[in-house]
Amino acid sequence: MVALFSIGFGSFKTHSNALIAQGANPTPQDMLFTVTGNIIDHSPGKITLSSGQNMEFDVQYDSKTEIQHQDGSPAKDSELKVGIEIQVKGLLTEAGDIIAKKIVIQANAGTSKK
Secondary structure (H helix, E strand, C coil): CCCCCCEEECCCCCCHHHHHHCCCCCCHHHCEEEEEEEEEEEECCEEEEECCCCCEEEEECCCCCEEEECCCCECCHHHCCCCCEEEEEEEECCCCCEEEEEEEECHHHCCCCC
């Protein structure tokens, strides 16, 4: 299985004064972040995701995180298992972790919907 690697940045909100003070660089807490990869470790509320090329991300999620299948149907956190491919959209923290707002189980993940 080949892990897809995509990193995207979305829009962010900040005051123009903050950009001037930071040399026009937004703080990491303000950055929306998207990554696709395989789950290599999972514990309640936390996933470790490998996006290939030795890049790993710790992903935090909770009951407010939207979890769904690629076709848009709802999914449960119990479907997040080691080895499956997911896409995570969330906030990138200063520590390099991702606070997930949305997790999408990819169609080729081989999970069955229950």
